[in-house]
Amino acid sequence: SLNPAMAVDIDRIAADPTDIPGPITRTTPDTVVVELETRELVAEIEPGVTFTYMTFNSQIPGPLIRTRVGDTVDLTISNHPENTMPHNIDLHAVRGPGGGAEDTLVMPGETKRITFKVTYPGLFVYHCAVPNLDYHISAGMFGAILVEPEEGLPAVDHEFYLGQHELYTNGQTGEGGHHEFDFEAMAREDPTYVLINGEKYAIGPQGYNDMQMNTGETARVYFAVGGPNLFSSFHPIGSVWDEVYPQGAILSDPHRYVQTTPVLPGSAVIATLSSPVPLPIKLVDHALSRVARKGCLAVIDVQGE
Amino acid sequence: SLNPAMAVDIDRIAADPTDIPGPITRTTPDTVVVELETRELVAEIEPGVTFTYMTFNSQIPGPLIRTRVGDTVDLTISNHPENTMPHNIDLHAVRGPGGGAEDTLVMPGETKRITFKVTYPGLFVYHCAVPNLDYHISAGMFGAILVEPEEGLPAVDHEFYLGQHELYTNGQTGEGGHHEFDFEAMAREDPTYVLINGEKYAIGPQGYNDMQMNTGETARVYFAVGGPNLFSSFHPIGSVWDEVYPQGAILSDPHRYVQTTPVLPGSAVIATLSSPVPLPIKLVDHALSRVARKGCLAVIDVQGE
Amino acid sequence: SLNPAMAVDIDRIAADPTDIPGPITRTTPDTVVVELETRELVAEIEPGVTFTYMTFNSQIPGPLIRTRVGDTVDLTISNHPENTMPHNIDLHAVRGPGGGAEDTLVMPGETKRITFKVTYPGLFVYHCAVPNLDYHISAGMFGAILVEPEEGLPAVDHEFYLGQHELYTNGQTGEGGHHEFDFEAMAREDPTYVLINGEKYAIGPQGYNDMQMNTGETARVYFAVGGPNLFSSFHPIGSVWDEVYPQGAILSDPHRYVQTTPVLPGSAVIATLSSPVPLPIKLVDHALSRVARKGCLAVIDVQGE
Ligand SMILES: [Cu+2]
Ligand SMILES: [Cu+2]
Ligand SMILES: [Cu+2]
Ligand SMILES: [Cu+2]
Ligand SMILES: [Cu+2]
Ligand SMILES: [Cu+2]
Ligand code: NA
Ligand code: NA
Ligand code: NA
Ligand code: NA
Ligand code: NA
Ligand code: NA
Ligand SMILES: [Zn+2]
Ligand SMILES: [Zn+2]
Ligand SMILES: [Zn+2]
Ligand SMILES: [Zn+2]
Ligand SMILES: [Zn+2]
Ligand SMILES: [Zn+2]
Ligand SMILES: [Zn+2]
Ligand SMILES: [Zn+2]
Ligand SMILES: [Zn+2]
Structure with a gap:
């Protein structure tokens, strides 16, 4: 019942999670x-x-x-x-x-x-x-x-930037063809896809495989949730958030060793992680049907011994 | 398919957000x-x-x-x-x-x-x-x-009181007539309306326009969520929460400069804001389809230069 | 439309909330x-x-x-x-x-x-x-x-362990017969049951009535949410959480006197309570249709004067 898939205007809609400005070293406003x-x-x-x-x-x-x-x-x-x-x-x-x-x-x-x-x-x-x-x-x-903040953020070895949002369409998840937007599904908050960086499994071996780090290194994740309606129960499979600033509020004390943190629609989080062993760390919304059935996954590749 | 709208028993079901008792100045119990x-x-x-x-x-x-x-x-x-x-x-x-x-x-x-x-x-x-x-x-x-608390809360220029909840009916959102309660929609957690103070856009230019403050002033918002089922991703459009006591728990340290804070069903929040410029600050549940499609909005009118 | 109820393999699937290891008194790793x-x-x-x-x-x-x-x-x-x-x-x-x-x-x-x-x-x-x-x-x-933590947790009089999760089936809530799993309901995040310890009202007068304490005593609740998709707005009816470690993160400062705390899918919470008066304290997800319609309840029996 969908129309055929359309010719694409662009090969990848997903942003590269490492293609971001570096830490600010200035000590005066600009x-x-x-x-x-x-x-x-x-x-x-x-x-x-x-x-x-x-x-x-x-x-x-x-x-x-x-x-x-x-x-x-x-x-x-x-x-x-x-x-x-x-x-x-x-x-x-x-x-x-x-x-x-x-x-x-x-x-x-x-x-x-x-x-x-x-x-x-x-x-x-x-x-x-x-x-x-x-x-x-x-x-x-x-x-x-x-x-x-004026003093900057603590130094880390890597910084990654990701965004979660959900897509409401007139098709079934995975159904071939061109999906039209579905306002009624949006009113019901019943999405067809829940995505990180706008595509199913966009970031990892099947997509941009650019989130690379070594054992013993630290990484900071900047994670935004657009929604429009769902929050993310943000969790790193195979790891833990070493430090989390809930809802992106840097001036509060960070919460430490947090397994899963809420990131509301129209909100964000700053969280750090590390790994003593090589592994793929799978970043997910721990509302796991969104991972298993709706495309919500991004993978950090940790190399080392 | 709805019955006709009924004669109303009362003109406004929405509470006036400024019609609340003032700060307690007593220093002994009463x-x-x-x-x-x-x-x-x-x-x-x-x-x-x-x-x-x-x-x-x-x-x-x-x-x-x-x-x-x-x-x-x-x-x-x-x-x-x-x-x-x-x-x-x-x-x-x-x-x-x-x-x-x-x-x-x-x-x-x-x-x-x-x-x-x-x-x-x-x-x-x-x-x-x-x-x-x-x-x-x-x-x-x-x-x-x-x-x-015994020592009271810090002085602010204005205090506002609001409540969010959701309504489950046998009609469509906006459908004219008398809406009957729908228990099956409630079991599905699929509301017809999500409201602040019980009416669509109750508080603001279209309703009680009583949340008034001036630039440079401070306001404290007391915000309760009845639910029964949904939480609010509470956000002030055009501003930020200067201080938030998550879930209304005053004895914890406040979180500062928070864009969006979760207020659970059967919970509440105390949050302050201010503005250096005149504007309408729109208080919303940042699950935005509830704002765009289900009536969830309250407006603070900030006057000044 | 359901098949008949099947012969059971086990009388109770619910865990006894008091059947857990005691506090660790060792001062060295093991x-x-x-x-x-x-x-x-x-x-x-x-x-x-x-x-x-x-x-x-x-x-x-x-x-x-x-x-x-x-x-x-x-x-x-x-x-x-x-x-x-x-x-x-x-x-x-x-x-x-x-x-x-x-x-x-x-x-x-x-x-x-x-x-x-x-x-x-x-x-x-x-x-x-x-x-x-x-x-x-x-x-x-x-x-x-x-x-x-190395120094252990503060002493309390009782410890209870519970878990919430949701069940997606091809039947209606309460419909007699054997319920088969429903993958489409899970994708919609529309559960048939939301349960504490896997059964409707498993813990309390209708089930294991083992969460017993006296007035003036303290209890610590270890509460895990499996999900897979829903979070719990965890609240003790008739009481308040004296101390909460959000998402189970012990190293953060506890939040105090919290009415309702979010426990995400794939997360947990440690929370303490007490009561000066005898009563049943009803632990619920304050998304109350899950309590009233989907079985989500566990009761602590506080005895005393
Ligand atoms: Cu646009
Ligand atoms: Cu916004
Ligand atoms: Cu009543
Ligand atoms: Cu309640
Ligand atoms: Cu298994
Ligand atoms: Cu997990
Ligand atoms: Na669809
Ligand atoms: Na849903
Ligand atoms: Na309806
Ligand atoms: Na739902
Ligand atoms: Na905004
Ligand atoms: Na069902
Ligand atoms: Zn590196
Ligand atoms: Zn636009
Ligand atoms: Zn995990
Ligand atoms: Zn004023
Ligand atoms: Zn009543
Ligand atoms: Zn905190
Ligand atoms: Zn006892
Ligand atoms: Zn298994
Ligand atoms: Zn209560």
């Missing part, structure tokens, strides 16, 4: 320039299964914006002329109307520019917030902005 | 007298859509009961003679059978009185707890009792 | 020997309603494994020859491939043995993790391993 282009693109959820995504910069999650408390962000958002819908951006790091959404509404072909100061530290979600914002987020329009 | 009347009332969820609510004191959430650690509460509960069902009250601030429910069961026309001492601080939910308690809560029977 | 036998068994969910469970040691939750930081666990797992499926064990207390799952895969009639060291404290879930792991967990294959 201006961070950010350019976001909204794109509506056909891509594969899994082989033979296509969907018309909406994205920031043609990737899910949108790029990690990296700042330091006191910085000014100079943000330009453009809506690609071939798009069909208005878009904007609400950043949870911003105090202001709609978190910036009011001043960034762009129609296809349009560009807007705002500047704002980041005044409190943490890892914050951003997302499109036009009417039917749940549809835009479900289609892929979310990402994260990191606001480092 | 007796707090509370009178609750249970009422079953037809009112509108939104224009043209009626439902037979159950309430404490004809409002949702029920009145904020304000006490101080060491106080004695002298509580009278009556069941209005025109009601059709038994009711009672379970307060999470009470150690005792059913949190008070055993001693407060009242049939229509009946009144009971209990006294109890509050011995630990926090913001606690109360709710009806007769058989089919999930139905009574879903119909509106929940509220909060605040137990201030 | 080897803890654990023997687990996986069993597939027909038992009653409630009278007249049967299901083919899968278990560790013929009980739900599986036995509490009690260790101290620095201990070595010598674990043998066998798959009973009359079983029909492979099984294994993933322990969240273990850093290694699949949390031990890779090295413990056993076919019917097979036995395997592993040793591992526990290096960080907390209460951790273990569960079967073969393909279709959500089915195995839903059928009952989960439990907890406690890793005490």
